[in-house]
Amino acid sequence: MDAMPKWADVVLIPLISLILAAFISALVILAIGESPVEALKLMVKGALGSTYGWGYTLYYATNFIFTGLAVSVAFHSRMFNIGGEGQAMVGGLGVALICLYVPWPHWSLALLGGILAAAVFGAAWAAIPAFLQAKRGSHIVITTIMFNFIAAALLNYLLIGALKPKGSMEPATGKFPEATHLPSFQDMFSFGETALFRGAPANVSFFVAIVACVAVWALIWKTKLGYEIRAFGHSESAAKYAGISPTKIIMISMMISGGLAGMMAINNVQGEAERLVLNAVEGAGFIGIAVALMGRSHPFGVFLAALLFGFLYQGGAELALWTKIPREMIVVIQALVILFTGALDDMVRAPLERVFLALKRRKRKAA
Amino acid sequence: MTTAPAIELKGISKSFGPVQANKDISIRVMPGTIHGIIGENGAGKSTLMSILYGFYKADAGEIFISGQKTAIPDSQAAIAAGIGMVFQHFKLVENFTVLENVVLGAEDSGLLRPSLARARRELKALADEYELNVDPDAIIEDIGVGMQQRVEILKALYRRADILILDEPTGVLTPAEADHLFRILENLKREGKTIILITHKLREIMDTTDTVSVMRRGEMTATVKTSETSPQQLAELMVGRKVSLQVEKAPAQVRDVILDVQNLNVTDEKGVHRVKDVSFNVRAGEILGIAGVSGNGQSELLEVLGGYEKGTGTIIVNGQPIDLTGAKSDGRSRRERGIAHVPEDRQREGLIMDYHAWENVAFGYHHDPKYQNGMFMDNAAIKADTIGKMERFDVRPPDPRLAAKSFSGGNQQKIVLAREIERNPDLLLIGQPTRGVDIGAIEFIHQQIVALRDQGKAILLVSVELEEILALSDRIAVMFDGRMMGERLPQDTDEKELGMMMAGMNKGEAA
Known part of the structure; x- marks a missing residue:
């Protein structure tokens, strides 16, 4: 017998946590000497008040969907993949190589090529820590963090060396050829005179991200592999009894996770920058952890949480632009959201469970 | 004038969320007797004893020790009231000696040496008195479980316990070790100690106790003199219906x-x-x-x-x-x-406790073609299969969507049995x-x-x-x-x- 109905678990708890985080954020903004109401208005207007704002919000959200899904898949096999950042960087390398060195006839094929390259490179980068975990027992948290640094160093090396066009002063690759450029929302949704999403970076990758959500959902809950991944995540001893190989599950779930993190590169590298620059990932790999936590490792939850964080990112940028609230405020807000939805989950859950139990008891008495 | 009972519990109730573990339980245990508490898993025996030992606080009810109303907010208070407990899973420091374990938490002062010397003397006296022979300098991890259990009893006696509670003490013992334990308990009883024995084994109750209380679903269903009851009657009181203690079987027809x-x-x-x-x-x-x-x-x-x-x-x-x-x-x-x-x-092995019953029914056999539908698992087929299995194996409640952890131990085992046996x-x-x-x-x-x-x-x-x-x-x-x-x-x-x-x-x- 569960203490709470499912909707309370999935909707009510994150909502209450969010309100608590917002409340404390409001106190901080008050302390800075600004009005929290004005700040909220500004954030909503900046992130959601125009197609331009939406174009940024959805662009950020796309990044977070990929990294959030990556962390979720690994979570299901109880692997804590902190390496999304590095896997996304290396995914970007894959995208850059395939865009620069393969002559693509059309953007749609280039997109497929980009997806494949990003996934393969990201998966390969996750495979090494996974192997070390499965065979040597090296803790996945430690190794994936270390691989973030190695990935950063590798990209540094390549972007000031082999991949930098001759004569360029910047640590970045050259511009990708025209045929690999993905259609942005502006290209897709503007008609006639009205230009929507003008100049915003959201692009077709957003729809790939939605497809990825559905695919991950089907993988985890509808396939044998997902069944084995979840079983292993719940109980390694039981998985062994059932003949599920721990090595296989650790390798596969981590490689799927790394592949998803890598796929973020079709959005930020191929879709937005159209070249590979240093620090292209901008922390999205870490935001993915918060997104997965808040989304309860469910693709739909990840989707919603990614939208929220996209909103916070874009709205926060607007705050810094128009008020004396520093840009760091947005980091504080994010940290509070993570704190309340992830770490302090029980603080909201326990009292709420008691409320529902009391309600249930009263109902039974009445019946 | 009659003597006051060593322990008297009046109207003890305790619930955990929706589960009422103890319902209005009253019990009297006379000094110098062995009192058995018997009941199935989850009947509330351990909860009751945990309340007596100060681990849980009762929602309602009173505790009297030797006629005095006593509050037991924590285990320190229980020890002070002369109650000692021997847990099913021993609470010993594996790499300490017997002596160090006995003294642990009951040191006389900041200096260890005088405490150890005193404990050594007392241990010797206790060993002679009750047949509780243990080498005080042996390391815990080097001695057998029977010996470890004696250390637990010594710990309680060293703290001047007059009332000793033993929770499923024979689970890890050989029959010979169990016999030795019961001899020790007899000796303790003769010296006027009061013993509460919690067990689910009918035979132990019949062999060793003076009185016995039966618990079922959080309630005390009966307290009887052991000499006036039978295993059959106790089993019925525990389960609430007639049960057969014998296994009916024909001679084996052995082949290859x-x-x-x-x-x-x-x-x-x-x-x-x-x-x-x-x-x-x-x-x-x-x-x-x-x-x-x-x-x-x-x-x-x-x-x-x-x-x-x-x-x-x-x-x-x-x-x-x-x-x-x-x-x-x-x-x-x-x-x-x-x-x-x-x-x-x-x-830990047979079930994924967080999986639904139907997911567990496919566990280990999830590659079976009849559970597949193209590239996906045929969850509908598995659920249908589960409904049949639950019916044939009398799993209660027969709800395939319930998580394995929500079933009682017996029903969990039936799910595993149904899965394995029906594979023929x-x-x-x-x-x-x-x-x-x-x-x-x-x-x-x-x-x-x-x-x-x-x-x-x-x-x-x-x-x-x-x-x-x-x-x-x-x-x-x-x-x-x-x-x-x-x-x-x-x-x-x-x-x-x-x-x-x-x-x-x-x-x-x-x-």
């Missing part, structure tokens, strides 16, 4: 050898040699019972046969050797060879089939095992419950320290002889 184990050796990850040169066979249509105190290699034997531990030697199933170390040594390959396995620990295996491995299972379900589970035998299947039964081994087995083998001590036929042996073998003594030496 299905499982032939030759010179099996198993060394675990830590390099401990767990199974030593073991050989035996099981034939179609018979139950081979392996008796032994837990931790003597039976678990590892099952794990090798079930495909999740490596071993060396030869195991032949249906005339063909099975792979013991290579790619075909996993559980899936074993199932394909017609070996089904009901593991010893259903919560040639060989069924079954470990501790009724551990943590209520009496009503035990009857059903035993019937299912015997029915499978009568269909001509080979069954390897591992159990630490001697009564269960004697009731079910057609042949009995005893394991001690990783070796086979020998085989007996149930009609030619008794608990005493098997108990000797379980303690590592052969017949000749025992005499």
Whole structure:
């Protein structure tokens, strides 16, 4: 017998946590000497008040969907993949190589090529820590963090060396050829005179991200592999009894996770920058952890949480632009959201469970 | 004037969320007696004792110690009131000596040496008085479980306990060790100590207690004088209906050898040699019972046969050797060879506790083509299968969408049994089939095992419950320290002889 109905678990708890985080954020903004109401208005207007704002919000959200899904898949096999950042960087390398060195006839094929390259490179980068975990027992948290640094160093090396066009002063690759450029929302949704999403970076990758959500959902809950991944995540001893190989599950779930993190590169590298620059990932790999936590490792939850964080990112940028609230405020807000939805989950859950139990008891008495 | 009871509980109630673990329980235990509390798992025995020992706070009710109303907010208060508790899982520091463990938490001062010297003197006195002989300088991890339990009792006595509570004390003991324990308890009783014995074993209650209280579903259903009751009556009070304590079975119709184990050796990850040169066979249509105190290699034997531990030697199933170390040594390959396995620990191995019942019904057999639908699993087919299995095995409540952890121990075990037995295996491995299972379900589970035998299947039964081994087995083998001590036929042996073998003594030496 569960203490709470499912909707309370999935909707009510994150909502209450969010309100608590917002409340404390409001106190901080008050302390800075600004009005929290004005700040909220500004954030909503900046992130959601125009197609331009939406174009940024959805662009950020796309990044977070990929990294959030990556962390979720690994979570299901109880692997804590902190390496999304590095896997996304290396995914970007894959995208850059395939865009620069393969002559693509059309953007749609280039997109497929980009997806494949990003996934393969990201998966390969996750495979090494996974192997070390499965065979040597090296803790996945430690190794994936270390691989973030190695990935950063590798990209540094390549972007000031082999991949930098001759004569360029910047640590970045050259511009990708025209045929690999993905259609942005502006290209897709503007008609006639009205230009929507003008100049915003959201692009077709957003729809790939939605497809990825559905695919991950089907993988985890509808396939044998997902069944084995979840079983292993719940109980390694039981998985062994059932003949599920721990090595296989650790390798596969981590490689799927790394592949998803890598796929973020079709959005930020191929879709937005159209070249590979240093620090292209901008922390999205870490935001993915918060997104997965808040989304309860469910693709739909990840989707919603990614939208929220996209909103916070874009709205926060607007705050810094128009008020004396520093840009760091947005980091504080994010940290509070993570704190309340992830770490302090029980603080909201326990009292709420008691409320529902009391309600249930009263109902039974009445019946 | 009558003496006041050593312990009197009045109207104790305690609930955990929606579960009422104790409902208005009242009990009186007279000084200098052994009082048994019997009941099935989850009946509320341990909760009641935890309240008495200050681990939980009762929602309502009062506690009187020797006639004085006493509040017991924590275990310090319980100790001060003269209550000592011996837990089912010992609370000893493994790498300390016996003496250090006894003194731990009851030191006289900041300096250890005077405390230890005093404890040494007292231990000697206690040992002489109660037959509680323990070497005070032995390290805990080097001594046997029977000895460790004596250390727990000494700890309580050193703290001047007059009332001793023992929670399932014989679960880990050989019959001989259990007898020794009961002699100690008799001695304690003679010295005027009061003892509360919590157990689910009817025989222990009948042999040792003066009075007995029966608990069922959080309520105290009866308190009777042991001399005025019978095991049958107690069982009925525990379950709430008539139960059969006997297993009905016809003589075995034995056919070909299905499982032939030759010179099996198993060394675990830590390099401990767990199974030593073991050989035996099981034939179609018979139950081979392996008796032994837990931790003597039976678990590892099952794990090798079930495909999740490596071993060396030869195991032949249906005339063909099975792979013991290579790619075909996993559980899936074993199932394909017609070996089904009901593991010893259903919560850690047999079930995923967070999975729904229907997901657990496919567990280990999730590759079965009948559970597939193209590239996806056919969850509807699995659910339909689950409904049938729940009906045939009387799983309650029959709801496939309930998580495994929401079922009682007996119903969890029925889910595992239904999954394994309905695979129609040639060989069924079954470990501790009724551990943590209520009496009503035990009857059903035993019937299912015997029915499978009568269909001509080979069954390897591992159990630490001697009564269960004697009731079910057609042949009995005893394991001690990783070796086979020998085989007996149930009609030619008794608990005493098997108990000797379980303690590592052969017949000749025992005499």
